[in-house]
Amino acid sequence: MSEILRMEHISKQFGDFYANKDINFDVQQGEVHTLLGENGAGKSTLMNVLIGLYQPTEGSIYLRGKKVEIDSPAEAVRLGIGMVHQHFMLVEAMTVFQNIILGDRRYKGIFIDHAARRKEILELSWRYGLNIDLEAKITDISVGAQQRVEILKALYRGAELLILDEPTAALTDIEVEGLYSVIDKLKSEGKSIVFISHKMREVLHVSDRVTILRAGKTIKTLLASETDGKELANLMIGRDLVECEYEKKESEQEPVIELRNVDYNKTSKHNGLNGVSLMVRKGEILGIAGVDGNGQSQLSQIVTGVTMAEAGEVVLKGCKVNHVTAADFIEKNVSHIPEDRNRMGLVGNMTVEENLLLKSTQDCAFCDLNGWHLKKKAMRTYSESMRVKYDIRCQGMDQEIRSLSGGNQQKVILARELEAKPDLLVAVHPTRGLDIGATRYVRDNMIAARDAGCAVLLISADFDEVLQLSDRIIVMFEGKVMGEYSGKNPPISTISLAMAGK
Amino acid sequence: MDWNTIAEVLTSAVRMATPLLFVALAELYSERAGLVNIGLDGIMAFGSLVGFLVCFWTGSPFLGVICGALGGVLVNMVYAFCTVTLAGQQIVYGMALNIFAPALASFIYRVVFGVSSTLAQATLMKTVSIPVLKDIPFLGKLLFDQTPMVYAVYLLVVVTMIYFNRTKSGLNYKAVGEYPKAAETMGINVIRTKYIASIICGFLAGMGGAYLTTCYVNTYSDGIVAGRGFIALAAVIFGRWSGSGVLMACLLFGLFDAMQLRLQVGTDLLPYQLFQMIPYVMTLIALTIFGSKIAGPKSKGKPYYREER
Amino acid sequence: AKTEAPAAAEKTFKVAMICDSSISDGGWGAACYNGMTAAAESRGWETAYTDAIDQSAYADTMISYCDLGYDMIFAPGNQYSDAVKQVAADYPNVAFAVLNGSIELPTANIMSILPNAQQIGSIAGIIAGLMSKSGVIGFIGGMELDTTKAKLAQFTAAAQVINPDIKVVSAYAGSFSDTAKGMELAASMINEGADVFFGDASAVDSGARQAIDQANGDTVKIYDIGQPADILGQNPCIVSSVVTDNARMIAICLEKVETGSFGNEVVFGSLENGAVFLGKFNDELMSADLQAQVAEYIKQLQDGTFGK
Amino acid sequence: MQKTKTLNVLIPVLSILLAFFIGMLIILALGKNPIEAIGYLMKGAFGSKTNLANTVVRSMPLIFTGLCTCFAYRCGVFNLGGEGQFLAGAMAAITVSLLIGHEGWWVSIVAVLAGTVAGGIWGLLPGILKTWRGINEMITTIMFNYVATLFMGYLYTTALREGSVPQTAPVPDATKIGRIFPDLRITWGIVIAIVLGIAIWYFLFYTSKGFQLRAVGFNPVASSYNGLSVKKYMLTAFIVSGAIAGLGGAADVLGTQFRLISGYGGGYGFDGVALALIAQLHPLATVAVAYFFAVLRVGSTTMQVGTGVPTSVIDIIQALVIIFAVAGSSMMYLPKVRKFVTNLFERKEAK
Numbered sequence A: 001m002s003e004i005l006r007m008e009h010i011s012k013q014f015g016d017f018y019a020n021k022d023i024n025f026d027v028q029q030g031e032v033h034t035l036l037g038e039n040g041a042g043k044s045t046l047m048n049v050l051i052g053l054y055q056p057t058e059g060s061i062y063l064r065g066k067k068v069e070i071d072s073p074a075e076a077v078r079l080g081i082g083m084v085h086q087h088f089m090l091v092e093a094m095t096v097f098q099n100i101i102l103g104d105r106r107y108k109g110i111f112i113d114h115a116a117r118r119k120e121i122l123e124l125s126w127r128y129g130l131n132i133d134l135e136a137k138i139t140d141i142s143v144g145a146q147q148r149v150e151i152l153k154a155l156y157r158g159a160e161l162l163i164l165d166e167p168t169a170a171l172t173d174i175e176v177e178g179l180y181s182v183i184d185k186l187k188s189e190g191k192s193i194v195f196i197s198h199k200m201r202e203v204l205h206v207s208d209r210v211t212i213l214r215a216g217k218t219i220k221t222l223l224a225s226e227t228d229g230k231e232l233a234n235l236m237i238g239r240d241l242v243e244c245e246y247e248k249k250e251s252e253q254e255p256v257i258e259l260r261n262v263d264y265n266k267t268s269k270h271n272g273l274n275g276v277s278l279m280v281r282k283g284e285i286l287g288i289a290g291v292d293g294n295g296q297s298q299l300s301q302i303v304t305g306v307t308m309a310e311a312g313e314v315v316l317k318g319c320k321v322n323h324v325t326a327a328d329f330i331e332k333n334v335s336h337i338p339e340d341r342n343r344m345g346l347v348g349n350m351t352v353e354e355n356l357l358l359k360s361t362q363d364c365a366f367c368d369l370n371g372w373h374l375k376k377k378a379m380r381t382y383s384e385s386m387r388v389k390y391d392i393r394c395q396g397m398d399q400e401i402r403s404l405s406g407g408n409q410q411k412v413i414l415a416r417e418l419e420a421k422p423d424l425l426v427a428v429h430p431t432r433g434l435d436i437g438a439t440r441y442v443r444d445n446m447i448a449a450r451d452a453g454c455a456v457l458l459i460s461a462d463f464d465e466v467l468q469l470s471d472r473i474i475v476m477f478e479g480k481v482m483g484e485y486s487g488k489n490p491p492i493s494t495i496s497l498a499m500a501g502k
Numbered sequence B: 001m002d003w004n005t006i007a008e009v010l011t012s013a014v015r016m017a018t019p020l021l022f023v024a025l026a027e028l029y030s031e032r033a034g035l036v037n038i039g040l041d042g043i044m045a046f047g048s049l050v051g052f053l054v055c056f057w058t059g060s061p062f063l064g065v066i067c068g069a070l071g072g073v074l075v076n077m078v079y080a081f082c083t084v085t086l087a088g089q090q091i092v093y094g095m096a097l098n099i100f101a102p103a104l105a106s107f108i109y110r111v112v113f114g115v116s117s118t119l120a121q122a123t124l125m126k127t128v129s130i131p132v133l134k135d136i137p138f139l140g141k142l143l144f145d146q147t148p149m150v151y152a153v154y155l156l157v158v159v160t161m162i163y164f165n166r167t168k169s170g171l172n173y174k175a176v177g178e179y180p181k182a183a184e185t186m187g188i189n190v191i192r193t194k195y196i197a198s199i200i201c202g203f204l205a206g207m208g209g210a211y212l213t214t215c216y217v218n219t220y221s222d223g224i225v226a227g228r229g230f231i232a233l234a235a236v237i238f239g240r241w242s243g244s245g246v247l248m249a250c251l252l253f254g255l256f257d258a259m260q261l262r263l264q265v266g267t268d269l270l271p272y273q274l275f276q277m278i279p280y281v282m283t284l285i286a287l288t289i290f291g292s293k294i295a296g297p298k299s300k301g302k303p304y305y306r307e308e309r
Numbered sequence C: 001a002k003t004e005a006p007a008a009a010e011k012t013f014k015v016a017m018i019c020d021s022s023i024s025d026g027g028w029g030a031a032c033y034n035g036m037t038a039a040a041e042s043r044g045w046e047t048a049y050t051d052a053i054d055q056s057a058y059a060d061t062m063i064s065y066c067d068l069g070y071d072m073i074f075a076p077g078n079q080y081s082d083a084v085k086q087v088a089a090d091y092p093n094v095a096f097a098v099l100n101g102s103i104e105l106p107t108a109n110i111m112s113i114l115p116n117a118q119q120i121g122s123i124a125g126i127i128a129g130l131m132s133k134s135g136v137i138g139f140i141g142g143m144e145l146d147t148t149k150a151k152l153a154q155f156t157a158a159a160q161v162i163n164p165d166i167k168v169v170s171a172y173a174g175s176f177s178d179t180a181k182g183m184e185l186a187a188s189m190i191n192e193g194a195d196v197f198f199g200d201a202s203a204v205d206s207g208a209r210q211a212i213d214q215a216n217g218d219t220v221k222i223y224d225i226g227q228p229a230d231i232l233g234q235n236p237c238i239v240s241s242v243v244t245d246n247a248r249m250i251a252i253c254l255e256k257v258e259t260g261s262f263g264n265e266v267v268f269g270s271l272e273n274g275a276v277f278l279g280k281f282n283d284e285l286m287s288a289d290l291q292a293q294v295a296e297y298i299k300q301l302q303d304g305t306f307g308k
Numbered sequence D: 001m002q003k004t005k006t007l008n009v010l011i012p013v014l015s016i017l018l019a020f021f022i023g024m025l026i027i028l029a030l031g032k033n034p035i036e037a038i039g040y041l042m043k044g045a046f047g048s049k050t051n052l053a054n055t056v057v058r059s060m061p062l063i064f065t066g067l068c069t070c071f072a073y074r075c076g077v078f079n080l081g082g083e084g085q086f087l088a089g090a091m092a093a094i095t096v097s098l099l100i101g102h103e104g105w106w107v108s109i110v111a112v113l114a115g116t117v118a119g120g121i122w123g124l125l126p127g128i129l130k131t132w133r134g135i136n137e138m139i140t141t142i143m144f145n146y147v148a149t150l151f152m153g154y155l156y157t158t159a160l161r162e163g164s165v166p167q168t169a170p171v172p173d174a175t176k177i178g179r180i181f182p183d184l185r186i187t188w189g190i191v192i193a194i195v196l197g198i199a200i201w202y203f204l205f206y207t208s209k210g211f212q213l214r215a216v217g218f219n220p221v222a223s224s225y226n227g228l229s230v231k232k233y234m235l236t237a238f239i240v241s242g243a244i245a246g247l248g249g250a251a252d253v254l255g256t257q258f259r260l261i262s263g264y265g266g267g268y269g270f271d272g273v274a275l276a277l278i279a280q281l282h283p284l285a286t287v288a289v290a291y292f293f294a295v296l297r298v299g300s301t302t303m304q305v306g307t308g309v310p311t312s313v314i315d316i317i318q319a320l321v322i323i324f325a326v327a328g329s330s331m332m333y334l335p336k337v338r339k340f341v342t343n344l345f346e347r348k349e350a351k
């Protein structure tokens, strides 16, 4: 095996902050090399340096032993490096097809050869099992589908060295299996892969070697075959993490929210609800299982007041809801961890502190005179305490939230939503992109909220998560409820079939 | 209204829409790459002066138009450097162009011609009628008996439509305006695209300016642009950032303006300002009726830093 | 008095003009500037000007000139009256001359210069009335200034004296610089049948003349009357110009500054004192017979018998 | 950190100086004395009590239109209609004061209120079109500017015309906004402007509503998910920013200009946009930049008069100053420049 990539002494500074410090990293031809690390450890940063999106403060990059200056992603593309980005690089106003062929230089000619390119992409997607509607606009497809588009995009361009930055965060198990075979196929073609994931099972399954990053520094590189999840977790977060099982409960208390025959955009298979009836009781976690893009987004929007049901009834805390806004739901103590944190959850240009307090500046703890004077000191004390409590890794409370790593952004949302002590918590993919420590933390907190009497609606594309946390499970397919199952000893194979519409 | 008047109004509408169309297309290309350029008035002013001077000296309106366009490019490079390379505020530099370029034009005119009681006159571009087609009753004169510039601009609309909707390059170009970082990761050179956009924008806006002094009126005077840049800006939004939309918007605006002038000449009961409001009010009404949820290229107006999250 | 005279002779007087339009606009600005420089030259004054300024800068600019020791400030338009009054109160030793200023405006250090707009309109109206074959004549104004309105009114009245059935089509461009608009306005008036034009809109007029020339093609059958300078020959369509001799009126003001008798006065400009007169004719467009008729009517105008 | 802060100020200042330097070269090339020119500039802006006062007077309308932009943009509303709203305010104020006439000081208060309301309404119209029909405000506000300007034309040529020129009658003396010092043209309007600047600054950064307004401005989707009524805030931003400009128009016409006339208020709107953006939408900085603009305007008028170069040259120099000033501050954000600057400092420290 020959070496394809070597990064030497890479440092990357943002302001006074080192996101990467003196990192050495190499990839052999035909291997899968995983980068493992907590949220904010600097994995994405290192890869962004590699593809020329960031310029390193120091260090050099060698490709097949030759020193290269990668001063732009265009250069990286030219050198045969491709990347699936953690934060999707998709042009929302364009179709899937257009996104995939963007920047394509392999074919000459002025015009887009629609038919030929379509055929090629469809073949590819079929070969790798990445199902996608090419003519759909990016805005109209689910996050999971967007993830598939990202992967397809990278595959379409056929890179020698492919970086996959948390490619499985929004994929279902079946799709993850598909991705494994993609990776195997690529490996067999002699291509190399840098893989980033927080899911230990995956890491151990696909990797040849694993490099662990912590706080911007390389800790160790090991052979995947010679290690186990425990050791990796230990190296990653610096302490042991015991696997745990959550106790399942059967709640008999009154429902907090109930949907009766709710319709929304009924005709759409992927973006609608069709006669959905369900309820979430106090003190239970209702998990929604299903492949992403079967109406889950619409469901979450209806139970948080972001959109109105077109038909049917929504009953919140015993009152029928007629005309609603998100504010009314928040007033009634409904919390929401939305599916797209950057777009729906956070105000990117505002600071960590401001995002933590987004919903609560009207509380008397943080303001006087009915909101006409903010208590900046109290706000600071509170946000600092949240930083400690939720382990938010940031340079300071005044840092703009968009420059935080994905996992830490999620923690900010979590802190905001859970601290409101909600009666109903709607959590959509709450641990997507979180490292194992943080994931554990989130799950513990959701269980704690349940035990404190909160009704939790958990929507997740991560089947394991749904199984692990839910007291009851509902399966959704094409906007319809396929069935309801107990969380205790769930019939896994039946549920899997239901998820596929059978 | 008789046919003759209608034909005359339409001819005048086409005439008035032409410079607008040049400039609106200029803005279209700029905004499609994410650059909102409100300095169109300035670029036009400079283009109109350069066009006029060259036409005056060489006697060739064609050369004038080309040089006017190049003048526009030159001026717009200031904008491009500041907004693309330095990633500065687009609105501010647009405003700065609006102060800078007309002043420069005025200064040059003063240096060349000094103060005289009459304006210097240059030759105008001749109309070239297209054989056969021009004899079509009614439409013939309207569409096929114009200066080559008019044909050029309509051709440009078609080219623009094809470019943005059918070509690879056009797709890449649009991506830059939508999400430059994504475009960049796909190997598209964002900075280069933005510079190209600025060159096209300067070229077309300069040409629109030069059109005024080489094809429309045969003199240059300060203030000749008379806010056409801002109307063009509005036309791009009205036209929803598409070639055909911009064409419609400009024609509509030309039509309203032409009608406004006729109404003013025909009646003297109402204050003339009320007539002059017609194009603007009609545009507002038209917008209200058609609505427009489309917000245009998503990254427009925003400076692009590659290393920003 | 003997010791004073040589001192006064040594002193070089200075006059400055402010203007909101450009002095190279080939219309109002240029005419006023040329008027001022001609007058200054005839009396050995120094000149300065500030043009193309915003309304908000009128006062500041005049203050700056006052501070720099200028003896007179020439403001060519009634729109400057307010600013002039304001500044004049603070600088009693500086003279202010306002062209087209109102009759009430003058104070101890302000004078108005008032060319007779009625006469200007009338002269144009006479020519138009005699020249028009279609019975429709056109007028394009820049802004709705009182002087413009007066010109339009007299233009109409005088033409109707000549030809009671004549129809006047008029419009305001709302601008003094939008040449293209002048073109469009003229084109639409031609469409209405207008065949003689008069305008009071500076650069806009040159657009109108261009439209006329274009409509004429090779034979001139639609005419234009120029003002305020004699612009005969600039465009083929010009039959004659109604000339306002600004220099002459400004010179009167300069002289009064020199002699210390400036203020509290309106300098009128009219046919009578020669500050308004008819320019040369284009003999090819206008027969000698018609020219004689014009002269006759103008004489009546002076006598006050015109139209009576 | 401290060093970069110093640099953030130093670089723009240096670039302004550079712009002046280039301007002086132009003046030199025209055969005039550049040192003298600078002298005139200073003299014009600061030379005497009157000049200082003039500068302040000139800054007042700019502060209002700047704050108008600042408020709207903070809420994500791209209001380019400051000019129209300013004029609406001025028109309402003068109409009210002329209709009521010589009645006493309370008329000025009514007139100012009328101006504020009119500005607010002129802002509300594009606001309704935006929230109701989703029409881009950049285009509608431009259209409304033209309509306001033309309507003002109607007022001064026809409806409220006085005497021989197209201009309205002047505001009755009793209705004029008082001067702070009897012999200077500075009125209480400037106090209103500055207090307003402080109030907006306080509102945006120290109140809960201001906080939410900014959130809406940055990310309307996230704001609506978090229970903020995006439409309500946007509409408020339209109305309030319009009202600020309208108040400015009223203060200007009642305090400085006294009547409407052709060309009145031209350019204030776009100046406001430019200067608020230069001030990075910070209300207090907006006030400061507006003053700087006024210094530039007043000072360069004197410079033109003193040196006798054409006005266009002065405009060119002014534009250069703006271009360089903004370029200087945006340069500081570029990673390459930052790196260069920090290297520079580190090397110095090493020595």
Ligand SMILES: Nc1ncnc2c1ncn2[C@@H]1O[C@H](COP(=O)(O)OP(=O)(O)OP(=O)(O)O)[C@@H](O)[C@H]1O
Binding pocket: A014, A018, A019, A037, A038, A039, A040, A041, A042, A043, A044, A045, A046, A086, A393, A394, A403, A404, A405, A406, A407, A408, A433, A435, B307, B308, B309
């Ligand atoms: N453009 C930027 N500007 C400022 N800081 C940044 C920027 N990009 C990353 N950072 C910071 O660098 C650190 C590393 O971020 P990075 O995204 O590389 O983490 P990560 O290991 O990918 O984490 P995650 O698992 O959450 O994706 C974080 O603290 C982040 O806040």
Ligand SMILES: Nc1ncnc2c1ncn2[C@@H]1O[C@H](COP(=O)(O)OP(=O)(O)OP(=O)(O)O)[C@@H](O)[C@H]1O
Binding pocket: A098, A112, A114, B161, B164, B165, B166, B167, B171, B241, B242, B243, B244, B245
């Ligand atoms: N990149 C592309 N490649 C191929 N076909 C495209 C592309 N973009 C658009 N089209 C097709 O071209 C046609 C017109 O596209 P679109 O809807 O963008 O038009 P428009 O923007 O409304 O108008 P205009 O043609 O004036 O830009 C549609 O049929 C669309 O499917």
Ligand SMILES: [Mg+2]
Binding pocket: A043, A044, A045, A086, A165, A405, A406
């Ligand atoms: Mg990451």
Ligand SMILES: [Mg+2]
Binding pocket: B164, B165, B241, B242, B243
């Ligand atoms: Mg299109």
